[in-house]
Amino acid sequence: MGIVIRPWQKDGLPSILKQKTYTIFDGGERMRTLPGLCLELLSEQKNSWLDLRNGCESLKDVRERDVPCRGFSVRLQYNPGRIRSSLASVGEKNAVERQCFLCLDHLPESQKGLLYRGEYLILCNPMPIFSSHYTVSHLEHRRQAITEHISTLLQLMAEFGSGWTVLYNGPKCGASVPDHLHFQAGPSGQMPVEKEIREEKRLILRTRIDGILLYRVRDLGREVVILEGDDPMAMEGAFQVFLTALKKVLLIEEEPMMNIAGFHEEGKWRLVIFPRRKHRPEAFFREGDARVVVSPGLIDMGGVLVTPVEKDFERLDAAAVEGIYGEVSLEASAVEKAIDAIV
Ligand SMILES: [Zn+2]
Numbered sequence: 208m209g210i211v212i213r214p215w216q217k218d219g220l221p222s223i224l225k226q227k228t229y230t231i232f233d234g235g236e237r238m239r240t241l242p243g244l245c246l247e248l249l250s251e252q253k254n255s256w257l258d259l260r261n262g263c264e265s266l267k268d269v270r271e272r273d274v275p276c277r278g279f280s281v282r283l284q285y286n287p288g289r290i291r292s293s294l295a296s297v298g299e300k301n302a303v304e305r306q307c308f309l310c311l312d313h314l315p316e317s318q319k320g321l322l323y324r325g326e327y328l329i330l331c332n333p334m335p336i337f338s339s340h341y342t343v344s345h346l347e348h349r350r351q352a353i354t355e356h357i358s359t360l361l362q363l364m365a366e367f368g369s370g371w372t373v374l375y376n377g378p379k380c381g382a383s384v385p386d387h388l389h390f391q392a393g394p395s396g397q398m399p400v401e402k403e404i405r406e407e408k409r410l411i412l413r414t415r416i417d418g419i420l421l422y423r424v425r426d427l428g429r430e431v432v433i434l435e436g437d438d439p440m441a442m443e444g445a446f447q448v449f450l451t452a453l454k455k456v457l458l459i460e461e462e463p464m465m466n467i468a469g470f471h472e473e474g475k476w477r478l479v480i481f482p483r484r485k486h487r488p489e490a491f492f493r494e495g496d497a498r499v500v501v502s503p504g505l506i507d508m509g510g511v512l513v514t515p516v517e518k519d520f521e522r523l524d525a526a527a528v529e530g531i532y533g534e535v536s537l538e539a540s541a542v543e544k545a546i547d548a549i550v
Contacts, residue, residue: 220322223311224346227328229319232366241366245329245392248321249339252331256317262288262333274512276525278426280399283528284513285520288334292383293502293515309344309387320344327359329392336506336513337393343373345388351378352388352462357446360390360478361439364471371395374505375467380483380535381504391505395470398509403427404479413546419445421546428529429508429536432546434478442476452545453482464537466505481508482537482545489534499523503535 220228229248232241253260270285306313311328320328323343332340343363353360353375363373372395378385395401403409404424410433411423419436434449436442453463464483469476490499500516501523507513512528514520 224322224328227311227314227319228322231322232329233324240368241323241363242368242371244321245341245367246339248319248329249331252317252319255319256315256331256333258315259318259331259333262335263338266335266338270520272520274523274525274528276428276529279403279428279510281510281512281528282399283520283523284336284511285515285517286336286513287515287517289336289513290500290515292334293500293513295383295502307348307384307387309342309384309389310348311346323363332391336511337397339394341392343390343392347388348386349388351376351382351385353377353465353467354447354450354462356388357443358439360467360469361442361476363390363392364469364476365439367392367471369395369470369472371471372397372401373469375465375469376504377462377464377466377483380464380486381466381502381507383504398468398506398511400427400431400468400479400509401470403510404431404433414550416445416448416549417441421445421449421549423542423546429532430482430539430542432480432482432542434480435475437475439476442478446478448549449480449545452548453541455548456541456545466508468505468509479509481505482542483508483535484537485535487535488531490531499527499531501531503531508532508536 229251230244232244253263265288272283274281274283318330320330323329327343327345330342330344332342360373360375367373371392374391376382409425411425412420413423414421418438419434419441422433424431424433434442434445457463466481468479487502491501499519501512501514514523
């Protein structure tokens with residue numbers, strides 16, 4: 208059965224938005240869950256938008272290879288479709304010069320989305336890493352930032368529900384469009400780290416903030432901090448406390464570099480935070496054969512390291528992967544200091 212778009216809902220929208228809106232989600236009714244509507248959007252878009260269909264088809268050609276590292280495991284993904292994204296220039300100057308492909312009036316002709324709570328458009332990603340890969344893009348062109356929008360992330364997590372993950376990439380460490388606020392969403396269970404953080408022996412409970420548990424995770428070759436709780440307001444507060452502590456330790460005013468994966472299961476919110484030191488490893492900037500094209504964002508930090516160049520896919524070994532993580536992750540001492548500043 209197709210979706211009924213209620214004319215009185217859609218009619219009030221500005222014309223460009225009306226044209227780009229496939230359907231609306233305003234909080235859901237029993238038959239109109241957020242993941243259900245997103246999957247309908249995907250199947251509609253595969254029929255009406257050739258680039259998306261091709262992008263999804265190209266996932267069949269993706270090759271994967273597991274690399275066992277010291278204490279953890281990483282899956283390399285050879286995904287040539289991601290080359291543009293991996294090489295994307297994310298500097299400030301370029302951000303002004305290039306056309307923003309998340310702004311409504313620059314969306315491809317056939318692209319439509321799900322209007323989420325009157326503020327975001329949920330779009331199908333035409334260069335997917337997973338079989339159903341969405342971009343949750345703000346209607347307005349405003350900079351990528353988590354501080355003011357953590358409540359949206361928590362709400363999206365709850366409304367996508369179990370079986371899904373909602374992702375955030377900081378503007379300087381993986382966001383492909385750093386000047387246009389967006390999240391991503393996709394099915395959970397795709398990243399090796401999701402399994403690893405369920406192993407109790409790895410979890411170190413470091414503190415509680417207003418009932419929210421804060422953990423560090425051992426032996427992952429990169430820093431991971433988990434916030435877990437069942438009250439979204441308290442989650443928001445604990446996140447801000449952690450963010451403030453990190454800023455203090457790093458002596459910065461701006462948002463600390465980080466990637467976040469959010470999961471919501473059995474009434475619990477879990478934010479898996481990867482604090483970062485830099486976006487790309489030094490090897491990315493080498494010349495010629497020595498160059499390694501990796502550009503780690505959340506999915507890479509989660510253990511699916513995307514290599515759009517075949518040579519890199521074939522040659523990266525455990526030592527190289529550990530080196531990359533060690534280089535781009537924030538160092539353990541800074542994370543410890545930040546947590547100590549809270550306690
Ligand atoms: Zn924009």
